[in-house]
Amino acid sequence: MKQQRLIVLSADAMITEDLDYLKTLPNYKKYLEGGAVVGRVRSIYPTVTYPAHTSISTGTFPHKHGIYSNLEDFSKDWQWFHECVKTEDIFTAAKKKGLTTAAVFWPVTGNHPDIDYLIDEYWAQGKDDDPRSAFARSGSNEDVLKNVIDKYMPIHRERKHPFCDDFVIGCAAEMIKLYKPHLLMIHPGNIDGYRHAHGVFAPAVTKGVAETDEFIGILAQAAIEAGVWDETNIVLLSDHGQMNINRVINLNVILAEEGLITLDENNKIVSWDACVRSVGMSAYVYLRDKNDKELFGKVSELLDSLCRSEVYGISEVLTTEEADKRYGLSGNFSFVLETDGYTSFGDKHVRPLITNMNNSDYRSGHATHGYMPEKGPQPVFLAKGPAFKNGSFLPESILVNHAPTFAKILKIDLSEAEGIPMTELLNEEFK
DSSP: OOOOEEEEEEOTTOOGGGHHHHTTSHHHHHHTTTSEEEEEEEOOSSOOHHHHHHHHHHSOOHHHHOOOSSBOTTSSOBOOBGGGOOSOOHHHHHHHTTOOEEEESOTTOBTOTTOSEEEOSOOOOSTTOOHHHHHHHTTOOHHHIIIIIHHHGGGOOTTOTTHHHHHHHHHHHHHHHHHOOSEEEEOOOHHHHHHHHHOTTOHHHHHHHHHHHHHHHHHHHHHHHHTOGGGEEEEEEOSOOOEEOSEEEOTHHHHHHTTSEEEOTTSOEEEESEEEEEOSSEEEEEESOTTOHHHHHHHHHHHHHHHHHTOSSEEEEEEHHHHHHHHSOOOSOSEEEEEOSSEEEOOOOSSOSEEOOOTTSTTSSSEEOOSOTTSSSOOOEEEESTTBOTTOEEEEEEGGGHHHHHHHHHTOOOTTOSSOOOGGGBOGGGO
């Protein structure tokens, strides 16, 4: 049998409820219908894009791969670069076997040494920067810049949907035709963007599902034109769902008023003993000194009091140890705050305490995520190709099982994975 090829399309924030409509569309019917399906996919905690996609590509939880937020701890910068990841991923495992690898906008892959053809999800940094230079700095080689990015740059338009998503899919299709990679992982964000801006089941989301069907057709047709369709497996998956929110609460206001954050006369932070960093519908609480038992006790008592009051948007307070034991989540923080189900958290430290939703940030739109993975609508997994058993159905699985399954298909070793392969979905020769 020929060496298998794998196209992984991650439709950010696609949920099980979207599938009824997707199944009526032409490219799903042509390229995915009758394949393998997981009924319920459990994400990781927190249910946000960069940690989830790193779990998909490594088969590990955040406590092992080290990506527990989209953003760096005390920065507005996203974790764009692969140097942040502490665990071997599917790209490195594939390269060890001599396979060709590619990725377009797959999170946390900037300057990845084992991705041959790379376009990182990385943006121009300020008005004096430009997208082409940004892509070059984040790992796109001259071949990709000249033959792929330059061709589709006119429709890029930074983070605006669907223009940047059309750019992503166009570039991915061009990579298939030019380079015929054995592993290609792609991450458009159109459905996620529509849900943030309009709500979980807004009409705009239907448009996003239809766009995703078009993406499937474009990628499949590229593989056909490249002459590799017969050995290509195509996977449609997602990272998390979303839930609607009613408000954003800025808990740093409380910490400042309790003397845990010190401000100057211009309300700028001078120093802090504890601070909150939002992850959407969850939040991390950092301590100036994690080993200060007195400070830990003081902050713990305050957070428990806010939770018990049932008015500050907190349904549960977990220590780092509790979060690790329950969800495989750990990091530099000391506490995790979980939403009450209709509140997102903000980072501001001056009043107002409560602010309305706005679309300036993914954490404050009409819908968002970051909550515990058992809550809300669930992500999807559908696949078809020579490695997948037609008509196979797995009632439930978890995100960390994806990478071990991909490793089975490509016949490579992913020894650091915490998940297990979904062999129920595979034909006998790949189990």
